[in-house]
Amino acid sequence: MSEPILETVDLRKQFGSLIANDEISLQVEAGEIHGIIGPNGSGKSTFFNTVTGFYDADGGSVYFDGTDITDASPDEIARRGLGRTFQIASPFRDLSVRENLLSVYTAGLRSGLRITEGKRERAQEIIERLEIEHIADHEASDISGGQQQLLELGRILMLDPQCIMLDEPTAGVNPALQNRILDHLRELNEEGQTFVIIEHDMSVISGLTDRVTVFDQGKVVMDGDFETVTSDERVREAYLGAETDPDAGLGDALGAGSDSSAAADPSASEADGGAATTSGGGSSAAATGASATTQVVETEADLIGEQRRLVADDIVTGYGNHTVIDDVSVESHDGVTCIFGPNGSGKSTLLKALVGAVPVWSGSISLGETDITETNAAENLQHGMVMLPQDGGIFGSLTVRENLLLGGFRVDRDVRRERLDTVLEAFPDLEDKLDAKGSSLSGGQQMMLSFGRAMMTGSELFLLDEPSAGLSPALVDDVFEMTQTLVEQGAQVILVEQNVREALRIADYVYILAQGRLQFDGPAAELLDEDELVELYLGLE
Amino acid sequence: MIATMGFSFGSVAALPSIGGLATESAMVAFIQPSTALQLIAFAILLGGIYGLVALGLTMIFGVMDVINFAHGAMMVVGMYTVWWTATAFGLHPILSIPLAVLGLFALGVLVHLTTISSIMDAPQENQLIVTFGIMLILISAIEITFSTDPQSLGLGLGSVAIAGVFLPLGQLYALLIAISAVVVVWLFLQRTQLGRAIRGTADDRTAAQYVGINVPRIDYLTFGIGAALAGLAGAVIPLFQQINPYLGDSYLINAFVIVVLGGLGSFPGALLGGLIVGFVHVFGQYYLPGSGYQISIFLIFILVLLLKPEGLLGGGVSE
Numbered sequence: 029m030s031e032p033i034l035e036t037v038d039l040r041k042q043f044g045s046l047i048a049n050d051e052i053s054l055q056v057e058a059g060e061i062h063g064i065i066g067p068n069g070s071g072k073s074t075f076f077n078t079v080t081g082f083y084d085a086d087g088g089s090v091y092f093d094g095t096d097i098t099d100a101s102p103d104e105i106a107r108r109g110l111g112r113t114f115q116i117a118s119p120f121r122d123l124s125v126r127e128n129l130l131s132v133y134t135a136g137l138r139s140g141l142r143i144t145e146g147k148r149e150r151a152q153e154i155i156e157r158l159e160i161e162h163i164a165d166h167e168a169s170d171i172s173g174g175q176q177q178l179l180e181l182g183r184i185l186m187l188d189p190q191c192i193m194l195d196e197p198t199a200g201v202n203p204a205l206q207n208r209i210l211d212h213l214r215e216l217n218e219e220g221q222t223f224v225i226i227e228h229d230m231s232v233i234s235g236l237t238d239r240v241t242v243f244d245q246g247k248v249v250m251d252g253d254f255e256t257v258t259s260d261e262r263v264r265e266a267y268l269g270a271e272t273d274p275d276a277g278l279g280d281a282l283g284a285g286s287d288s289s290a291a292a293d294p295s296a297s298e299a300d301g302g303a304a305t306t307s308g309g310g311s312s313a314a315a316t317g318a319s320a321t322t323q324v325v326e327t328e329a330d331l332i333g334e335q336r337r338l339v340a341d342d343i344v345t346g347y348g349n350h351t352v353i354d355d356v357s358v359e360s361h362d363g364v365t366c367i368f369g370p371n372g373s374g375k376s377t378l379l380k381a382l383v384g385a386v387p388v389w390s391g392s393i394s395l396g397e398t399d400i401t402e403t404n405a406a407e408n409l410q411h412g413m414v415m416l417p418q419d420g421g422i423f424g425s426l427t428v429r430e431n432l433l434l435g436g437f438r439v440d441r442d443v444r445r446e447r448l449d450t451v452l453e454a455f456p457d458l459e460d461k462l463d464a465k466g467s468s469l470s471g472g473q474q475m476m477l478s479f480g481r482a483m484m485t486g487s488e489l490f491l492l493d494e495p496s497a498g499l500s501p502a503l504v505d506d507v508f509e510m511t512q513t514l515v516e517q518g519a520q521v522i523l524v525e526q527n528v529r530e531a532l533r534i535a536d537y538v539y540i541l542a543q544g545r546l547q548f549d550g551p552a553a554e555l556l557d558e559d560e561l562v563e564l565y566l567g568l569e
Numbered sequence: 570m571i572a573t574m575g576f577s578f579g580s581v582a583a584l585p586s587i588g589g590l591a592t593e594s595a596m597v598a599f600i601q602p603s604t605a606l607q608l609i610a611f612a613i614l615l616g617g618i619y620g621l622v623a624l625g626l627t628m629i630f631g632v633m634d635v636i637n638f639a640h641g642a643m644m645v646v647g648m649y650t651v652w653w654t655a656t657a658f659g660l661h662p663i664l665s666i667p668l669a670v671l672g673l674f675a676l677g678v679l680v681h682l683t684t685i686s687s688i689m690d691a692p693q694e695n696q697l698i699v700t701f702g703i704m705l706i707l708i709s710a711i712e713i714t715f716s717t718d719p720q721s722l723g724l725g726l727g728s729v730a731i732a733g734v735f736l737p738l739g740q741l742y743a744l745l746i747a748i749s750a751v752v753v754v755w756l757f758l759q760r761t762q763l764g765r766a767i768r769g770t771a772d773d774r775t776a777a778q779y780v781g782i783n784v785p786r787i788d789y790l791t792f793g794i795g796a797a798l799a800g801l802a803g804a805v806i807p808l809f810q811q812i813n814p815y816l817g818d819s820y821l822i823n824a825f826v827i828v829v830l831g832g833l834g835s836f837p838g839a840l841l842g843g844l845i846v847g848f849v850h851v852f853g854q855y856y857l858p859g860s861g862y863q864i865s866i867f868l869i870f871i872l873v874l875l876l877k878p879e880g881l882l883g884g885g886v887s888e
Contacts, residue, residue, distance in 0.1 A: 406779075406784065414779065417779060425772050433765060434780050485780060485781060
């Protein structure tokens with residue numbers, strides 16, 4: 029085994045009580061492409077920042093090329109030959125592409141006074157190698173996000189680094205350009221360049237890396253080659269959420285899901301029988317759930333097709349010039365429609381686009397007969413669609429009662445009173461807290477309040493953005509129970525979730541997103557094989 | 570915030586001191602054992618007005634995150650509305666004060682819809698500069714229309730003495746009006762669904778959309794109400810003080826201090842801050858030489874920023 033070029037030993041970084049990097053020991057060998065993967069918030073970018081001196085380590089050490097660089101400053105580390113790029117490309121916007129390359133200091137202050145011929149030649153070489161000649165004299169602010177990523181790579185190459193750390197170099201880059209970036213990386217690697225790369229896109233990781241280290245909650249879960257890593261149970265747990273029963277595979281989880289739906293069936297029919305208020309969604313939802321594994325459902329689902337309320341076609345959206353959702357079509361189905369996908373796949377953005385909080389660039393959304401492509405979240409509430417934002421989004425400085433009453437902002441006083449009683453019946457824990465400030469509630473109670481407040485709107489379609497995020501395992505179950513309460517009352521639910529295994533227990537229909545594209549679309553019953561799920565989930569085709 | 574206040578400091582010294590008339594007469598009439606009691610009475614009278622001035626400012630900030638530099642100018646428009654309708658049409662203040670409030674509400678909504686609403690998502694400096702521009706426009710318009718000469722209603726309301734404490738009636742009426750306004754606004758915010766919606770929007774603008782609140786509408790209502798409160802604060806000032814187009818500035822500077830002192834966006838904080846500044850102003854003016862009181866106000870302001878930067882009662886409008 030050759031000497032590692034970059035090595036960390038028990039590296040620690042803490043923000044307040046949050047341990048972002050918990051004794052990370054990692055070795056990068058010269059000449060390899062080393063991938064770092066892990067769910068969002070697992071500490072990947074923090075690791076980069078601590079290694080490259082942008083954060084001060086709280087413990088442990090970093091060795092680069094045999095030297096301790098733990099306390100070195102970022103510029104010093106860069107000059108030593110450890111280069112890095114940032115997740116958001118940050119070229120000097122007012123300089124041209126060529127000037128950006130020439131702006132790199134390679135030999136201390138003196139190199140800033142006169143640009144040497146050698147440096148100009150090096151810049152020209154990089155421009156040609158990265159095939160950005162045609163934009164060499166454009167200002168960096170005028171070129172596309174993908175081209176900026178290329179420029180970022182080029183700027184680091186100017187330093188002639190021994191090792192380059194890349195933070196999501198292909199995020200938000202169009203596929204053609206993405207392939208070009210990857211080709212350049214491979215080529216450079218063949219010439220001996222060492223890379224450490226953070227990436228969400230598993231297809232990039234699988235085709236590029238020699239070795240992968242998996243982070244979860246600030247710790248190294250394992251490392252190994254890509255195949256070994258992705259078939260490891262610990263890694264699946266990091267991505268898909270823990271299983272309640274460690275012995276149960278996904279197939280069992282699905283079986284259990286069907287069982288519980290079957291058990292819930294009588295109560296659901298009861299609710300349906302006695303409820304003129306429900307629109308029949310309850311019974312069909314129960315039916316869908318109860319016989320999820322049988323073929324009959326397929327035809328039944330077609331029969332009730334007309335009642336599908338939300339239909340989004342060919343949605344494209346994003347932020348700035350960064351495309352997040354690329355040509356995605358989804359519908360709300362009776363019962364619980366789940367949208368899964370790794371972080372950064374665009375789940376939350378899709379949900380926000382559906383509810384009208386993020387404008388869509390193209391495509392159309394309709395709710396029943398109404399076209400709601402252009403309407404905002406507040407207007408969509410009148411059409412019977414409500415969003416529960418991440419963390420609940422309750423009004424912390426208002427009391428629980430006021431929060432609930434505001435949920436009924438759009439309805440008459442009498443209806444409001446009536447619904448308040450219904451909500452308190454469904455969530456009796458809120459009754460004792462009516463005069464408490466929202467901010468004084470625990471995380472689980474806040475989520476309950478968020479459910480209650482959403483019910484006050486009288487909506488028939490609920491969009492839930494990771495309601496179980498940040499809650500303890502016991503409360504996660506409560507959240508899924510509350511979700512089922514909504515379904516029992518005749519509503520449709522679109523659920524975005526990280527806890528895939530848990531959520532599959534209540535899912536009736538599943539969409540899987542990866543890199544802003546739909547990977548899977550079908551009844552939950554079709555997702556029987558966990559290997560298939562992992563592949564879809566990680567965006568491997 | 571501090572930096573933005575910095576460039577206004579220079580103008581303080583050049584401006585007529587606030588409440589000067591009342592305290593001067595106090596000093597002539599009462600340097601007696603009951604002086605402390607008398608000063609407390611003045612402090613409360615002045616503090617109440619200060620609180621009213623700060624109220625509209627803190628409300629606009631709490632809900633919209635907009636620092637309204639035109640607040641003082643809107644006060645001045647309120648002052649001149651009362652003075653002008655009284656001198657030109659002989660309108661009684663009982664009629665002209667509500668008129669000023671309504672007029673300023675309309676002006677606030679108009680200003681918001683034509684300028685601020687379209688840049689709500691822009692960086693905060695943009696809105697700040699726009700409100701600064703509105704301030705200059707309003708003050709210049711007043712100068713052009715009514716000249717820069719000091720004006721007075723000349724009501725000659727006199728004063729009452731209660732238990733040996735001298736209370737100028739003009740200021741007393743102003744305080745009563747301020748208290749009623751605070752109570753009305755408070756009840757509106759606490760008891761009505763629209764009030765809750767304003768507080769909800771102040772708390773979380775995104776979540777407000779998700780319960781069906783039309784946030785842009787809440788914005789212009791809030792700006793209107795904030796302007797109306799500025800108008801009311803301005804409208805009561807001619808009851809006890811000479812007015813000029815620049816009076817708003819000196820009130821505004823202290824109102825900023827009050828808002829930060831009490832906690833940005835905090836309703837009771839504005840009242841508490843108003844009272845504190847009222848006390849420091851009145852006692853400082855009595856015991857310290859020259860503008861010592863104004864220095865004391867800023868010293869307290871800096872102390873609060875250093876020790877409790879979120880303000881004494883930091884929090885949302887609803888607190």
